[in-house]
Amino acid sequence: MWNRVNQQISESLNMPFELSSKQALSSYGSKKLYKISDSSHSFLVKVAPLSALERFECEAENRSKLIRDSDFLIADTVTVGTSTEFCFIVLEWLCLESGNEDxxxxxxxxxxxxxxxxxxxxxxxxxxxxxxxxxxxxxxxxxxxxxxxxxxxxxxxxxxxxxxxxxxxxxxxxxxxxxxxxxxxxxxxxxxxxxxxxxxxxxxxxxxxxxxxxxxxxxxxxxxxxxxxxxxxxxxxxxxxxxxxxxxxxxxxxxxxxxxxxxxxxxxxxxxxxxxxxxxxxxx
Known part of the structure; x- marks a missing residue:
C-alpha cells in the first residue's frame, strides 16, 4: 500500500516523494492514522477499509468548501486513493500546539x-x-x-x-x-x-x-x-x-x-x- 501512497503523492506534488519515516498515531473507529515523511515533507495519512473510499472523497470535498469559504486553517488534501485492500487520504501535515489557543x-x-x-x-x-x-x-x-x-x-x-x-x-x-x-x-x-x-x-x-x-x-x-x-x-x-x-x-x-x-x-x-x-x- 505504501508504494501506492508514495506514487500518488509524487504525482500530486509533481516531484518525487520517497517515504523515509512512518509514525503510527492514535486511531479511531476503523481508521488508522500515520505521519509519514521524506527529507523535506510530512503528511497525515488516514487508512481505512476500501468501503471508506466514498467517506474520504466527501471529506476532501468538504475540506475544499471550508478552504474556499472560511479563514480557518484547513489541511489541504494532497490525494485520495486505493490499494488492493485499503483506501487512504493524504493531508497536509499541520503542527498543532497547546497553550496558545485563541x-x-x-x-x-x-x-x-x-x-x-x-x-x-x-x-x-x-x-x-x-x-x-x-x-x-x-x-x-x-x-x-x-x-x-x-x-x-x-x-x-x-x-x-x-x-x-x-x-x-x-x-x-x-x-x-x-x-x-x-x-x-x-x-x-x-x-x-x-x-x-x-x-x-x-x-x-x-x-x-x-x-x-x-x-x-x-x-x-x-x-x-x-x-x-x-x-x-x-x-x-x-x-x-x-x-x-x-x-x-x-x-x-x-x-x-x-x-x-x-x-x-x-x-x-x-x-x-x-x-x-x-x-x-x-x-x-
Whole structure:
C-alpha cells in the first residue's frame, strides 16, 4: 500500500516523494492514522477499509468548501486513493500546539463563515458523512423540514433499522417542525463543530472532520456545546461579528438531539438513554 501512497503523492506534488519515516498515531473507529515523511515533507495519512473510499472523497470535498469559504486553517488534501485492500487520504501535515489557543478568533472566524449566505435553500448538492454515518442533504426550502427530516428523522430511522424504536418517527418529525424557526437564512455550517474538531497552529484556529451543508448557523453553536462547553471567549468573538438572536438558546435542546442521535447510532449505551431523555423532554 505504501508504494501506492508514495506514487500518488509524487504525482500530486509533481516531484518525487520517497517515504523515509512512518509514525503510527492514535486511531479511531476503523481508521488508522500515520505521519509519514521524506527529507523535506510530512503528511497525515488516514487508512481505512476500501468501503471508506466514498467517506474520504466527501471529506476532501468538504475540506475544499471550508478552504474556499472560511479563514480557518484547513489541511489541504494532497490525494485520495486505493490499494488492493485499503483506501487512504493524504493531508497536509499541520503542527498543532497547546497553550496558545485563541478562542476569540475562532469564534470570529466561524461567524464570518456563517455570514456568507450563498444559497437560498437548505442542504447540499451531494450527500456526505458525519463520522462514519451517511448524512443526507436533499435540498429543502424550509429549514424546519430539512432538519426534522434529513437530520433527526434519518438518525431515528437508522436506529429503527437496528431494532431501536425511541418514538413514533413520523409524528415526532411533525412536532419538531413546529419548534424551529421558519425564516432563518442558510449558512454554510461545519456540521460537526465541537471542541474535538478544533485545534490551533501558531495561534490560528484549525478545523477537522467537516460534515458541511447549508443550514441554520445556530446548529454549529448548539453542537459545540452539546458535550463540552467552549471557552467564553469563543462566543464573545462570534457575537462581536454576527450577533445571535436573543432566544437562540431556546432551540439548543432541539438542535443538540442530532449529535446525541449520531452518537447513539455509533456507540449505543448511554447515548441511547440520553437520546430517549431528550425526546421525552421535547414532547412535554
Amino acid at each position: 478562542w476569540k478568533t475562532c469564534g470570529e472566524l466561524l461567524a464570518k463563515l456563517h455570514l456568507r449566505h450563498e444559497q437560498q435553500m437548505f442542504g447540499l448538492d451531494e450527500d456526505n458523512y458525519i463520522h462514519e454515518l451517511p448524512q443526507p442533504n436533499q435540498w429543502h426550502k424550509k429549514w424546519e423540514t430539512f432538519f426534522a427530516e434529513e437530520r433527526v428523522g434519518w438518525q431515528l430511522q437508522l436506529l429503527a433499522e437496528k431494532g431501536v424504536h425511541l418514538v413514533d418517527i413520523d409524528n415526532f418529525i411533525e412536532q419538531l417542525k413546529s419548534m424551529l424557526p421558519h425564516h432563518t437564512s442558510p449558512s454554510l455550517v461545519h456540521g460537526n463543530f465541537w471542541r474535538g474538531n478544533v485545534a490551533f497552529s501558531q495561534g490560528k484556529p484549525v478545523l477537522f472532520s467537516p460534515a458541511c451543508y447549508y443550514g441554520d448557523r445556530e446548529i454549529d453553536i448548539a453542537t459545540a456545546q452539546a458535550f463540552t462547553e467552549l471557552p467564553k471567549d469563543f462566543l464573545e468573538g462570534y457575537e462581536s461579528v454576527y450577533p445571535l438572536a436573543e432566544n437562540y438558546q431556546d432551540r439548543f435542546e432541539v438542535y443538540q438531539l442530532y449529535p446525541v442521535l449520531v452518537q447513539a447510532n455509533l456507540f449505543a449505551g448511554k447515548y441511547l438513554t440520553e437520546a430517549a431523555e431528550k425526546i421525552r423532554s421535547l414532547l412535554k
